[in-house]
Amino acid sequence: MALLKAAFTVLTSALLLVQSPRASEYQVKAVFLFNFAQFVEWPAVATPDSQLPVIIGILGEDPLGTFLDETVRGERLGLRPFEIRRYRALTDITACNILFISRSESERVGEILAALGKRPILTVSDGDDFAKRGGMIQFVNDKNRIRLRINLEAAQAANVTISSKLLRVAEIVRTPRP
């Protein structure tokens, strides 16, 4: 019993440690992806049935693991539940509202965005220069904080409306014209 008490005393002291709010990078990115659904409007044709799930897709090697699944579990956007899909190939992407493109696909981002064309899918990635290359939202790591970079023109071209609340906290960039 003395041993138990000693262990208890030592461990209680852990409670007293000062804690700053920190979280793992992809935990926060998962929560951002979930939040985007509330700040984006898709054209009506993209969501013909109000009961259909909001589909968040992941293309390429998935760094989010269970974070995204945990984040959307039990959540709804109005009546619509969330669904996570993991895509192996571009051709697998059928119905999709938000597409997270993994860094593993960085080299062929141009090709992916070209293939998606004007389909009303919110494209998101943390790959370098994603927004400048025509992606809609880019996660930028800035001294342990996550910033957003939004290519508004790319979103408008695909008829995806991004709320001013989201635009306000983001850096707006354009695709450089040749």
Place this chain on the structure above:
Amino acid sequence: MSPRRTLCLLVVLAVSAPPARAQQRDSIEALKHLTLDQLMNIDVMSVSLRPQRLFETPSAIQVITQDDIRASGATSLPEALRLASNLQVAQVDARQWAISARGFNGTTANKLLVLIDGRTVYTPLFSGVFWDVQDVLLSDVDRIEVISGPGATLWGANAVNGVINVITKDAKGTGGLLVTGGGGTELRGLGSARYGGGLGGHGNYRIYGKAFSRDPTLLSNGQAARDGWHMGQGGFRLDWEAPDSNRLSLHGDWYDGRIAQASPGHIAVSGGNVMAKWAHPFSARSDLTAQAYYDGTHRDIPGTFGEDLDIYDIDLQHRTAVGTRHDVVWGVGYRLINDRVVNTAALAFLPAHVARQWFTAFAQDEIALASDRLHVTLGTKIEHNDYTGFEIQPSGRVNWTFSPSRTLWAGISRAVRTPSRIDRELYAPGQPPYFLAGGPGFRSETELAYELGYRHQQGALVLAFASFYSRYHGLRSLEQVNPPNPTPIVIANGQDGESYGGEATASYHITDDWQVHAGYTELRVHIWPNPGSTDTSRGTAESHTPNRQLSLRSSLRLGAQWIVDGGFRYLAEIANQQLPAYAELDARLSWRPVAALELSVAGRNLLHEHHAEFGTPAARRDIERGVYGMAQWHY
């Protein structure tokens, strides 16, 4: 008694630690409450605190999702557990199941920890599970985590060879009215209703009720056995989430059932439990969870035995990050059981009435050694029980995620199975002279396990492999008191053993609408008597396990309305029961004409009219092919 009491007063204590992923969920819940501005100001660790990704967990974990359960057409928890290929699952008769991991299977398999929403459901009577009374509304299950291998350090007592963790959905995820009804052969009838809604702005609730009736199995002569049964169960769950992120949960279940038996009378089972949980996040890096529950069970088997068991259990767990490299989880627990057995002429537990208590404390530190790639986890559990005093169960694990899609892990753990009532206090017949005279000297069985595993994700393909070698000391044996006289005998620790093998799984999304899964397990268990032991059974009383098993599943969505699912399984022979190898197929067709309505027809054990899964030739029961139809309305 005094220091124990002091400890009780100091804290609310714990036997079983809530799953690590619950903490992940807590921190995500906290993050979800932040505004965009706040979210952008969260300090992101370059080092991930813990390997919360399932993919990086340094143990052999398989997860059965709600979709998997629905696709399988399972109508009971044991049927759903067949979906984890790292478990050995055998249906014994209409109500009994033998379920274990890494061998040592039997109707009283005793090396597995089973939790339903954090409530330990193995019985202190024999350290095993009465599967006939472990029921949940399967459509409310969020997921079932199945870990093969020792999990004692973090998970709690009895996790010698595995942990089954059944997690139901938060009440927030089960709103509206869900009505299910159906029936057929074998599953004669099943009906359930669940209703959920909101309570003010921050709370949600659900209530449910269900009932089923199941047909008897077949005796070896082809006649129906007397083991048909029916059961009713109801329960509730309340979840509150305060604006300050404190979370409170209260849930309970009650059940009552009747089971036919060969001897006169019916087996009567009833019980209820109620649990309260509280989670308090200090920050994304630190949280505290506490839980307390009561679990009461009643079982009357006329002519054999009767039991009334009350369990009181209280747990506290705290997780905190220390510096940038350490993620510490520690907890304490207290458990009290009050067990009253009604002895019969056939057997007796002596003393008939016991109160026993357990004290546990555990601590685990996960250390990030190299960025977020290499983690070492060191921990130990210290337990005090009334039979053997202190027991220490340390483990060391390492996981190396050498690319986002590849993880290698290894572990060394010591685990103990402490005595249960059956090991120390079982006498037969019910009056002297006894031929079985208890186990006055029975100590804990101990295990040292070495594990090595690898996971690989390549796009839509996920591969996992786990291998293990375990060495056991002091396994249960039956010893002659006055050899060479065959009786009396006592229960002792006269056997040693080893087990080794591998578990492999592969999942592949062929398309968005078609996914396939394969699981394969190869397993060997050897048990031998120690010098001086008179037990020559070589473990035939302790482990009934096939050497290999294979499962294949396919789920195919056809358009928006139809789903076709199939599940094939092959299990090798159980040599020490002369039970032949068998293969079986389950299939299900589901039609959803409108979003709110699902109609399905499911076939179970389709390949043979009947087959046996467990038991010696004389005691064996045959499980018949079954077909049932089901309608589910979600409003």
